[in-house]
Amino acid sequence: MTLHLHGVGHFHPENEISNRFLEELGIGTTDSWILERVGIRSRRTVLPLDYIRETRNRDVRAAAEAALYDTAELGRRAALRALERAGVGPERIGLVLSGGCASDITCPAEAAEIARRLGIQAPAIDVSSACTSFLAQIRLLSMMRPEALPPFVLLVAQEALTRTVNYADRATAVLFGDAAAAAVVSTREPGRARVLHAALDSDPSAADKVQIRRLGYFGQDGRAVQMFAIRKTLAEWQRLCEARGDEERPLHLVGHQANLRVLQTTCQRAGIDPLRHHSNVELYGNTGAPSALSVVSQEWEKWGPEDDVALVGVGSGLSWGSCLLRFEAPA
DSSP, X not given: OOEEEEEEEEEOOSEEEEHHHXXXXXXXXXXXHHHHHTOOOEEEESXXXXXXXXXXXXXXXXXXXXXXXXXXXXXXXXXXXXHHHHTOOGGGOOEEEEEOSSOSOOSSOHHHHHHHHHTOOSOEEEOOBTBTHHHHXXXXXXXXXXXXXXXXXXEEEEEOGGGGOOTTOHHHHTTBOOEEEEEEEESSSOOSEEEEEEEEEEOGGGTTSEEEOTTSOEEEOHHHHHHHHHHHHHHHHHHHHHHHOSOOSOEEEEOOOSOHHHHHHHHHHHTOOGGGBOOOHHHHOBOSTTHHHHHHHHTTTTOOTTOEEEEEEEETTTXXXXXXXXXXXXX
């Protein structure tokens, strides 16, 4: 089944966690240490900077109260941008899917709250696969009969990961930022791009490698996850190259924004031209589920009818997936 991409949107909160801010927390990190290891200069957060400075986020339950935005609001703001770019009003959306790593609402589906705030009257369900949530949503739709779906579907990935970070732990404090991204897709109406291929896989035996316990901190086996991310991103890149066939069109990579060093290593091993690699992790950190789609959204005006874009994601589960976008119309 062919999915058509009509519009995408993104939103990053205003508050910035710079490397200098992390230095001033006195957690044993410096700007040079962070840049050398993960290549991140700044991140955005839903939390007030004074709250982080004063509490180091000792109580993750209190972080929800302190946050300037909840995850549904992040999703709503990204969705508004996607709807505007698509030229599709909320009244034309027939299904809403949302997901992420640590949503605020468990009952009902957070998709229902996002839909309520947008004024959408349609089925709304969560399809969450942590950092691969957007790819899971695309894969799920790709397996459905076109006639079983409404003309337009809204996909949303929303994260407030900084609320799950222990800011006394430099290993995680340097990585994460908050964001949301959204997309309007259709099985019937042609749009700016087509989804030519979608895939999703997982290895549940490694489900303990990355976890966020309910009302707990983010935790991971950092080295194991980093090697997994490089290995699976390379495999998915190869899968998409094979699915595309012998094409002369330029193929761009937008990977999961885990950290800049992981992405650079992946590109070096795959022989990907730096001009064909697109990222925003240096300025926004690892934003989880929205990360790759937010890059596509930030460069939305740049993609032209000659471009193919490979989106690759990895995440807890452990899960990995990809989709191939073929742009066919100008912005």
